[in-house]
Amino acid sequence: MTNVLTGVEVGTQLPSIQIPAISRTTLALFAGSSGDHNPIHLDVDIARSAGLDDVFAQGMLSMAYLGRLLTDWAPQQSLRSFEVRFGAITPIHAEPYLAGRVSAIETVGLERRATVEVSVTLPDGTVTLTGTAVIAVD
Amino acid sequence: MSIPSSVIGRELPAVQSTIERGRLRFFAESIGERNPVYTDLDAARDAGYPDLPVPPTFLFGLKLDGQAPLGWITDLGVDPRFVLHGTQRFEYERMAFAGDDLVLRPRITDLFEKRGGALEFLVVSTTVTRGTETVAVISETIVVRHPEKEAVA
Numbered sequence: 216m217t218n219v220l221t222g223v224e225v226g227t228q229l230p231s232i233q234i235p236a237i238s239r240t241t242l243a244l245f246a247g248s249s250g251d252h253n254p255i256h257l258d259v260d261i262a263r264s265a266g267l268d269d270v271f272a273q274g275m276l277s278m279a280y281l282g283r284l285l286t287d288w289a290p291q292q293s294l295r296s297f298e299v300r301f302g303a304i305t306p307i308h309a310e311p312y313l314a315g316r317v318s319a320i321e322t323v324g325l326e327r328r329a330t331v332e333v334s335v336t337l338p339d340g341t342v343t344l345t346g347t348a349v350i351a352v353d
Numbered sequence: 354m355s356i357p358s359s360v361i362g363r364e365l366p367a368v369q370s371t372i373e374r375g376r377l378r379f380f381a382e383s384i385g386e387r388n389p390v391y392t393d394l395d396a397a398r399d400a401g402y403p404d405l406p407v408p409p410t411f412l413f414g415l416k417l418d419g420q421a422p423l424g425w426i427t428d429l430g431v432d433p434r435f436v437l438h439g440t441q442r443f444e445y446e447r448m449a450f451a452g453d454d455l456v457l458r459p460r461i462t463d464l465f466e467k468r469g470g471a472l473e474f475l476v477v478s479t480t481v482t483r484g485t486e487t488v489a490v491i492s493e494t495i496v497v498r499h500p501e502k503e504a505v506a
Contacts, residue, residue: 234385244383248376250414253423255434265434266500274438275413279384282409287388290400291448297409298442 220289223329223352229288229315234280236308237272245276272305277335277344284313284333289350295328299346311335311343318347326351356429356473356497358464365459365477368419374451377405407449412481412489413441416457431497439474439494446487456482462492471502 242256251273254261262270278299285294305311312335319330329352335344374394381391389396390406397405416422423433449455463476479491 241383244379248380248383248414249411250417250422252417253433261434275410275441276384278441279380279408279410283384283386283388285409286391291406291409294409294445296442296444298440300440301438 219293219351219353220329221353223317223320225317225320227317227329229284229331229333231315232280232284232287232313234311234313236310237276237305239270239307241276242270242272242307245273245279249273249275249279251275269307271307272309274301274305274344277301277305277311278346280311280313281315281333281335281344281346281348284315285331285348285350288315289352293351295349295351297346297348299333299344301344303341303343305335305337305343309337309343311337315348320352327353355466355470355499356431356464356475360429360461360475361464363461365425365461366419367459368416368457370415370418370455370457372407372449372451372453372455374405377407377411377451380408380411402448402450404451407451407453409443409445410441412443412449412455412457412491413493415455415481416459416479416491426495435498435500437496437498439496440492441494442492444490444492446489447483449481449483449488453483453488455488457491458482469502471499473497473499 246252246257256270256273259270315331315333317329318332329350331348333346336342378392390400426433457479459477459479462478466473475495477493481488
């Protein structure tokens, strides 16, 4: 497994991904597949009892989408670390837009590593997640 | 009520998990994954993998496979409805694949507060191992809201 990305430089943009509107079905399926059964994402009665108008998407769903952004671009074995900050709730029916850009390249030991700044943005401009991933490149 | 600082250093119950192909395919479907490496065994092997790979964020949910996964939160007197995910980090040592037996060992590594105690932050760090090898270290910040303190703060 030596397939490592070449031609990466500061400013390189990752191919962006537009996620279709998040449905209640998606939240239910992700609860089952991810293991996060917190009813605040599934049960509007529970959400309302906590003072919310409706359920909202699991934060880890958006992070999983960002994982797709990264592994569409680079083979997963190149991924060294991946972290995000959850800045805002993702409402039901939201349409997240995923973007990434190389912000730095450094050499660690014998490996050249790109730092990728990633973000998830909703159509109204709300940034729900920001984060960084470190990926080995050629 | 606030969380006692004595929780720092507390080990939470370890979780043993065998990675199943079907669960990985279900996860891939639920996130709209189109890369066949994550669902098609032949594509995974063509990519040089021994089996379907565990995608980057999947490990997080394995911690929740134990009995009463939110039990440690309610044991602290915290209402899970008022818990938010603040940050999430993964450090990868090596990839994991379908068929792997993984052990996850979570530990509370920090506790701090903001806004006069209206928000408390718990840091949980989890090592993921396969036999004697470390697969990844997972760290998250969990935000506990105390709305009754927000009212007076």
